[in-house]
Amino acid sequence: xxxxxLGRIGAATLILFVVAAVFAPVLAPYDPxxxxxxxxxxxxxxxxxxxxxxxxxxxxxxxxxxxLSLTVGIVTACLATVLGATVGVVSxxxxxxxxxxxxxxxDVILSLPFLPLMIVLAAFLGQNTTNLILVIGLLIWARPxxxxxxxxxxxxxxxxxxxxxxxxxxxxxxxxxxxLPRITPLVAAQFVRTANVSIMLEASLAFLGLSDPFQKSWxxxxxxxxxxxxxxxxxxxxxxxxxxxxxxxxxxxxxxxGYALEERxxxxxxxxxxxxxxxxxxEAPTPVGGGTLR
Amino acid sequence: MSTLLExxxxxxxxxxxxxPVRAVDGVDLTVGRGEIxxxxxxxxxxxxxxxxxxxxxxKPPGRILKGSEMLLDGEDLFRLPRSAMPAxxxxxxxxxxxxxxHALNPVIPVDRQVAEAITAHGxxxxxxxxxxxxxxxxxxxxxxxxxxxYPHELSGGMRQRCVIAMAVANEPKxxxxxxxxxxxxxxxxxxxxxxxxxxxxxxxxxxILVSHDLxxxxxxxxxxxxxxxxxxxxxxxxRTVFEKPLHPYTRALVEAIPQVxxxxxxxxxxxxxxxxxNHLPPGCNFQxxxxxxxxxxxxxxxxxxxxxxxxKVACLLYHEDExxxxx
Amino acid sequence: MxxxxxxxxxxEIxxxxxxxxxxxxxxxxxxxxxxRSATGSVRFEGREMLGLSERELRKLRRRLHxxxxxPYDSLHxxxxxxxxxxxxxxxxxxxxxxxxxxxxxxxxxxxxxxPSSRFAERYPHQLSGGQRQRVAVARAxxxxxxxVLADEPTSMLDLSLRSGILEILERHRDTRGAxxxxxxxxxALARYLCDRIAVMFGGKLVELGSTETVVTNPLHPYTKTLLQAxxxxAPPAPHEPGDYRVGDPSSQVEECxxxxxxxxxxxxxxxxxxxxxxxQPVPDKPTRGKEx
Numbered sequence: 001x002x003x004x005x006l007g008r009i010g011a012a013t014l015i016l017f018v019v020a021a022v023f024a025p026v027l028a029p030y031d032p033x034x035x036x037x038x039x040x041x042x043x044x045x046x047x048x049x050x051x052x053x054x055x056x057x058x059x060x061x062x063x064x065x066x067x068l069s070l071t072v073g074i075v076t077a078c079l080a081t082v083l084g085a086t087v088g089v090v091s092x093x094x095x096x097x098x099x100x101x102x103x104x105x106x107d108v109i110l111s112l113p114f115l116p117l118m119i120v121l122a123a124f125l126g127q128n129t130t131n132l133i134l135v136i137g138l139l140i141w142a143r144p145x146x147x148x149x150x151x152x153x154x155x156x157x158x159x160x161x162x163x164x165x166x167x168x169x170x171x172x173x174x175x176x177x178x179x180l181p182r183i184t185p186l187v188a189a190q191f192v193r194t195a196n197v198s199i200m201l202e203a204s205l206a207f208l209g210l211s212d213p214f215q216k217s218w219x220x221x222x223x224x225x226x227x228x229x230x231x232x233x234x235x236x237x238x239x240x241x242x243x244x245x246x247x248x249x250x251x252x253x254x255x256x257x258g259y260a261l262e263e264r265x266x267x268x269x270x271x272x273x274x275x276x277x278x279x280x281x282x283e284a285p286t287p288v289g290g291g292t293l294r
Numbered sequence: 295m296s297t298l299l300e301x302x303x304x305x306x307x308x309x310x311x312x313x314p315v316r317a318v319d320g321v322d323l324t325v326g327r328g329e330i331x332x333x334x335x336x337x338x339x340x341x342x343x344x345x346x347x348x349x350x351x352x353k354p355p356g357r358i359l360k361g362s363e364m365l366l367d368g369e370d371l372f373r374l375p376r377s378a379m380p381a382x383x384x385x386x387x388x389x390x391x392x393x394x395x396h397a398l399n400p401v402i403p404v405d406r407q408v409a410e411a412i413t414a415h416g417x418x419x420x421x422x423x424x425x426x427x428x429x430x431x432x433x434x435x436x437x438x439x440x441x442x443x444y445p446h447e448l449s450g451g452m453r454q455r456c457v458i459a460m461a462v463a464n465e466p467k468x469x470x471x472x473x474x475x476x477x478x479x480x481x482x483x484x485x486x487x488x489x490x491x492x493x494x495x496x497x498x499x500x501x502i503l504v505s506h507d508l509x510x511x512x513x514x515x516x517x518x519x520x521x522x523x524x525x526x527x528x529x530x531x532x533r534t535v536f537e538k539p540l541h542p543y544t545r546a547l548v549e550a551i552p553q554v555x556x557x558x559x560x561x562x563x564x565x566x567x568x569x570x571x572n573h574l575p576p577g578c579n580f581q582x583x584x585x586x587x588x589x590x591x592x593x594x595x596x597x598x599x600x601x602x603x604x605x606k607v608a609c610l611l612y613h614e615d616e617x618x619x620x621x
Numbered sequence: 622m623x624x625x626x627x628x629x630x631x632x633e634i635x636x637x638x639x640x641x642x643x644x645x646x647x648x649x650x651x652x653x654x655x656x657r658s659a660t661g662s663v664r665f666e667g668r669e670m671l672g673l674s675e676r677e678l679r680k681l682r683r684r685l686h687x688x689x690x691x692p693y694d695s696l697h698x699x700x701x702x703x704x705x706x707x708x709x710x711x712x713x714x715x716x717x718x719x720x721x722x723x724x725x726x727x728x729x730x731x732x733x734x735x736p737s738s739r740f741a742e743r744y745p746h747q748l749s750g751g752q753r754q755r756v757a758v759a760r761a762x763x764x765x766x767x768x769v770l771a772d773e774p775t776s777m778l779d780l781s782l783r784s785g786i787l788e789i790l791e792r793h794r795d796t797r798g799a800x801x802x803x804x805x806x807x808x809a810l811a812r813y814l815c816d817r818i819a820v821m822f823g824g825k826l827v828e829l830g831s832t833e834t835v836v837t838n839p840l841h842p843y844t845k846t847l848l849q850a851x852x853x854x855a856p857p858a859p860h861e862p863g864d865y866r867v868g869d870p871s872s873q874v875e876e877c878x879x880x881x882x883x884x885x886x887x888x889x890x891x892x893x894x895x896x897x898x899x900x901q902p903v904p905d906k907p908t909r910g911k912e913x
Contacts, residue, residue: 159695163760166653167709168682181699336779337750450641479640479806484850506779509854543781550780552809554836554851561784561813567749568779 007260010253017250021066028060032216040235049238052221053228061221062242068217069250072133072202077195079137081144084194085187088148089175093156103149109142115204122210129212132205136198144190148183155182185264192258196251203247218243298500299325299366299468305359306340306347315571317343317356319524322598325468328498330490332511332532334547335521338568341504344521345472348502349389350379366467385415388466392473394453397460398445404456405431405441411460430459433496434489451482455489462493469501475510487514508547512536520544523569523579526598530605540607542586578610586611624661625826626885627819629768634794634801636815636832638808638847644824645804649770652802653687654678666767683713686761690773692753696745702729703741706760713764728759732789751782758789762797769793770802775810787814808851812836817891820844826885830892840894 020027029048030036037051044050049058091102118135125131155161161178169177205211206219207226216224221243225231230239306318317340325331335341346352348364350371364371366386374382383389391397399407408427413420428441434455445453454474461469474490475483491514493499505511511518512532519529520541528541539545549562566583575582581591590610601612625648629635639645651659654670663670670681686709689695696705706725710716716724729737732755745753754774761769771790775783791814794801805811811818811832818835820828820843828841839845885895 159689159691160697162655163687163689163695163757164697164708164712165655166682166685166687167712167760167764168679169708169712170679173712178697181697336781480808480854481640481846481850484853487854508780513854547781550784551855552807552813553855554809554812554848555855558813561787563783563785563788564781565785567751567782 003260003263006256007263010256010258010260013249013253014257017066017070017246017253020063021070024063024067028057028063030057030060032056032060032064042234043238049242050235052224052239058221058239058242061216062218062246065216065218065221065243066246068129068215069199069202069219069247072129072136072217073195073199073250073254076133076137076140076198076202077191079133080141080194080198081187081191083137084141084144084190085148085180085183087141087145089152089179089183091145092149092152093175093179094171095153099149103146106142106145109139110146112139114139114201118201118205119208119210122205127210127212129215132202132211136201136205140194140197140201144187144194147190148186151183151186152179155179158182185261189258189261192254192261196254196258199247199250199254218247296327297324298327298329299323299364299502301348301365302363304344304347304362304364306343306352306362307357307359308343309355309357310572312572316524317571318347321521321524321526323502323519323526323529325500325502326516327500328494329517330494330499330501330503330515332515332518333502333504333521334506334508334511334518335504336506336547336568338523338571339521340524340571341506341521342472343524345389345470345502345504348470349383349387350376381415384411384464384466386467388461388464388469390457390461390469390471390474392476394450394457395445397457398453400445403442403444404436404448408456408460408463411463415464427459427463430463431456434459434462434493449482450478451486454478454482454486458486458489458493462497462499465497467500469499471501471503473505473510474503476505476507483510490514508536508551520547523571523574525579525608526606527580527608528606529598530602534602534605540601540605540612541580541609542584542611543580546585578608625821625824626661627826627829629800629802631767631800632794632798633817634791634803634815636811636818637802637804637821638806638811638818639821640806640847643821645806645821646772647824648821649687649772649802649804652770653682653685655687680713683709683764684767686764686766686769688757688761688769688771688774691777692750692757693745693777695757696753698745700744701741702734702743702745702748702756705745705756706763709760709764715764724763725759728763729756731762731793732756732759733785734759751778751785754778754782754786755789758786758793762793765797766799768800768802770804772804773806774803776805776807783810790814808836808847809855820847825895826893827895828893829885830889830894834889834892838892840888840892841896844894 033056035055036057037047037055039051039053039055041047041051041055047057047059049062052058052061087102087106091099118139121135122132125135156179161174164174164178202211202217203219203222206217207222209223211217211220211223222240225235225239230236301321301323304318304321305316308315308317319340321344323331333341333344343352343356346356347358350358352358358372362372371379371382371386398404405424405427408430409420409423412423412426428438431441432438436452436455436459440448440452445456448456458474471490475486478486487510490499490501490503494501494514503511503515515532517530518532518535519526520535520543521527522543528535528539528544535544536548539548543564546562546564550564552561564583569579575592577590577592577594578584578587578596581587584591588610594610596608596610596613598606598608599613601607625644627635637645637648647656650656652663654663654673659671661671665681665685668681670678673681700708703722703725706728707721710721710724715721725741726737729735729740734740734752734755740748740752740756745756748756754777758774769790774790775786778786790801790803793799803811803815808818815832817830818832819826820835820841822841822843828835828839828844835844836848839848883895885893887893
């Protein structure tokens with residue numbers, strides 16, 4: 001119950017942010033690239049969150065930055081989930097040498113020190129958004145791949161997979177028609193998780209100044225705030241806190257959503273498992289009440 | 295034989311999204327001292343709910359209805375506060391659960407598990423309990439050198455023996471066995487049943503043996519009750535139930551047992567599927583699948599009445615008066 | 622599983638009996654080519670199956686079908702009954718939509734799921750165990766296989782529903798002449814359905830013969846043990862509690878098989894047994910159970 005409620009709260013918050021990102025030009029009071037106020041202006045009715053060091057409206061900046069933050073988060077999550085699911089399904093289903101090679105690859109990626117490596121890669125590849133997405137995506141698919149693989153290992157042993165094989169289905173057919181539908185809930189939960197992680201990572205990288213200097217994300221706003229010593233001045237209240245809160249809110253909503261999804265995966269597993277066990281029919285149901293009911 | 299257990303009007307209801315469902319519906323039963331009562335039922339018969347009800351382990355949305363009585367040695371266990379039950383389980387009532395693998399803790403040697411069952415009731419210190427545990431294990435046919443084994447090191451039959459040893463460890467008044475041999479090989483089944491029957495001889499075990507399989511209960515039970523859709527439809531001495539089944543359902547069940555000896559008759563199937571407790575038919579619950587059903591069966595819900603001395607059946611074929619009553 | 626040899630003729634039902642862990646299921650999977658580590662020879666319609674490429678094997682699987690034990694597990698929970706039964710035809714690209722639909726409803730009717738339209742659009746979880754197993758059988762029949770391997774198809778079903786499934790299998794054999802490998806742990810059940818019985822013990826075939834021979838004249842100690850156990854359990858015998866004993870069966874078997882590993886040899890026409898003290902004098906070249 002609480003999982004569902006949290007999920008709703010998360011989803012609602014996310015929708016709010018997505019709407020803000022999509023309608024940024026309408027919602028933002030100013031063009032964030034233009035100088036519209038005094039540098040370091042304190043909040044006023046004209047500029048609710050004041051202005052930055054060059055006199056750009058921080059609120060508008062914030063709204064436009066949500067575009068980049070969310071895009072990076074979601075596109076990276078798509079990339080990582082597709083990659084992770086593909087590797088997980090192929091590896092778990094085929095097993096044998098393919099599995100060995102793929103899983104050692106996963107091991108390598110999981111054992112790499114994340115942040116330093118990303119800093120090196122981002123610096124090496126050059127600071128643009130596409131590179132950022134690629135770098136984050138290539139580093140975070142490993143965990144979902146591992147999780148999905150373990151689920152596939154159990155699904156591949158189920159009777160309907162064996163039955164399909166026995167009917168002459170190809171591996172590809174079995175993977176797409178029989179394995180994938182069974183792991184979709186897990187994949188969805190993993191997608192949310194990776195989105196979460198990638199938003200955090202993007203913010204970290206941007207805060208370190210490793211993002212595209214021409215496109216600001218929330219992390220980049222923090223980078224500039226830090227560079228102009230806003231952390232130490234009164235300005236932290238309107239320059240540092242809002243992007244920080246935005247990041248926190250999005251991350252928490254993704255976490256809520258993920259939590260709710262995982263709970264659903266669990267309950268689906270629970271509802272599938274007793275059915276796939278021998279007990280339901282002639283052997284007595286498990287010693288939990290309600291077993292005799294269908 | 296004096297009466298050990300008397301259950302009267304036991305009903306257990308589950309509250310489902312489609313409304314309340316009576317998984318056990320007004321069951322009466324008695325078990326004498328040293329007697330083994332067999333309860334046979336297929337899917338949807340409510341036999342597992344019956345077991346859980348007798349152990350008072352029914353969990354919400356299930357509930358034992360008020361008015362149900364369970365007199366063990368004259369004491370109504372259903373009237374005890376819930377908190378008093380754990381102390382009774384294992385002492386007064388013991389359960390042999392269906393899956394021995396799940397009933398045993400995989401990381402503790404079996405002798406210690408049996409000892410734990412003993413110390414749980416504070417009867418003995420751990421050393422003494424361990425000694426008793428090994429005696430109990432020897433009694434069920436686990437040799438002393440296998441006592442320290444972990445459950446996964448034992449075969450299915452051995453594990454079942456351990457579970458039986460745990461159940462009888464505290465000399466309970468009544469043992470309830472839920473499918474004690476299902477999932478075991480035939481040869482092992484025969485041995486486990488033999489063990490149970492030996493224990494009954496040596497310790498005067500009283501038992502309710504619940505199974506979906508008529509052949510399991512046939513050998514060691516003194517009396518058999520057949521359940522269908524939460525009700526007892528036939529009850530009587532084991533031999534008479536097999537040799538002269540009265541209820542059409544019982545008859546069909548007996549005729550569906552493949553025999554390894556004698557002529558190869560065709561096995562008869564019962565048409566239809568297990569009863570849907572959410573949508574029970576009007577009249578007799580078995581009527582839609584019954585080959586002998588007649589018009590009245592759709593109207594009258596037969597009660598369990600004595601049809602012959604010592605034999606009760608819930609079927610209009612044997613209840614002349616009920617039929618007339620309705621007409 | 623060790624060495625197992627047997628043949629199945631078209632229209633014949635061979636019962637493969639054995640306790641859990643005796644390798645019955647592995648036999649079925651090896652025949653299907655699902656276990657790639659099998660050695661020896663599996664010939665189907667005169668063609669050697671072992672060593673076939675995955676591709677050729679897939680084509681051959683059109684003519685073979687495996688029915689699983691657990692109808693809760695063997696049907697994809699997210700597919701409708703129609704899709705499940707249709708799947709094999711789709712995999713092999715047989716027929717168009719209309720003809721497939723006709724075949725599906727035909728198969729459903731054949732297994733007693735009538736009217737088929739009522740069941741075709743349901744999901745497995747909306748069916749009872751017996752109905753699910755019927756769907757699994759319908760799926761087996763829809764491609765009209767020459768050989769059906771049924772792995773304990775009734776052991777998860779209520780007794781009252783078992784005979785229904787058996788009837789369907791038998792009728793299918795009679796009308797289409799399909800060969801059957803019927804795997805079960807229940808000797809009594811096998812007696813009703815099978816023409817011949819093969820008994821497995823410890824991954825090995827220990828006895829093979831016509832059903833009546835094996836049941837009335839079992840030669841291998843394990844077969845005897847099994848029969849004793851079945852008889853011991855079999856109702857309705859006069860009931861005297863505590864008064865039934867048979868010799869402890871396992872000791873006989875272990876005694877016999879622990880030291881020597883006897884080969885399967887023919888002791889009477891068509892009756893093979895793996896036991897040393899029978900059929901003396903020992904022939905120089907023991908006759909092996911038929912190849913294939």
